[in-house]
Amino acid sequence: MPFGFLVDHPVYVPITVLKAETPNKYSDIVPFLGLFHTQCVMMNTIYKRYKGSELGKVLLAAGVIAKGSVDRALKGKHCKRGLRCLNLMYEALVSQMLKGRLLLTNLADETKKNLKILRDTSLPQEYGAAAQKALDETFSTAMTSKQDG
Numbered sequence: 001m002p003f004g005f006l007v008d009h010p011v012y013v014p015i016t017v018l019k020a021e022t023p024n025k026y027s028d029i030v031p032f033l034g035l036f037h038t039q040c041v042m043m044n045t046i047y048k049r050y051k052g053s054e055l056g057k058v059l060l061a062a063g064v065i066a067k068g069s070v071d072r073a074l075k076g077k078h079c080k081r082g083l084r085c086l087n088l089m090y091e092a093l094v095s096q097m098l099k100g101r102l103l104l105t106n107l108a109d110e111t112k113k114n115l116k117i118l119r120d121t122s123l124p125q126e127y128g129a130a131a132q133k134a135l136d137e138t139f140s141t142a143m144t145s146k147q148d149g
Contacts (some may be wrong), residue, residue: 004030009037036079043076046086059085111138 007015015031033041056070065073065085073081107115114131117123 002028002030004032006032006034008034009041012037039083040076040079043074043079043082043086047074047076055085055089059089062088064088108138111135114138 012031012033015026015029019026019029019031056074059065060067060070065081069078069081070085072078073085076082114135117127117131118135
């Protein structure tokens with residue numbers, strides 16, 4: 001009967017190495033990496049994958065993080081800072097992508113108005129809720145007509 005347990009990264013690596021070296025002896029052991037360490041490993045993977053993309057320079061120029069902390073944060077050593085940096089970069093890229101797509105598509109004036117309301121953080125929350133509801137209704141109507149047609 002398999003035995004599973006949750007471990008931190010420093011314990012997980014030797015266990016997986018042992019399992020790989022002697023698979024018959026340790027076949028019933030199933031290690032699970034903890035969520036925090038999984039997150040740090042993913043951040044390190046992102047850092048290695050996009051190392052030459054100058055992500056650190058963009059974050060420095062934006063004033064998001066100090067020069068001495070960039071590499072360690074993006075490698076997952078400063079987890080909170082790294083998550084903040086990656087989240088801000090993700091939001092900026094998605095925002096730019098949506099702006100480009102919205103300009104290229106023929107949206108109804110009402111839809112454009114509701115999207116503008118949602119982007120404006122200075123408006124009261126009630127306006128945003130009403131705009132979100134209107135967009136949801138528009139989307140569900142469009143999806144229903146697409147499925148019927």
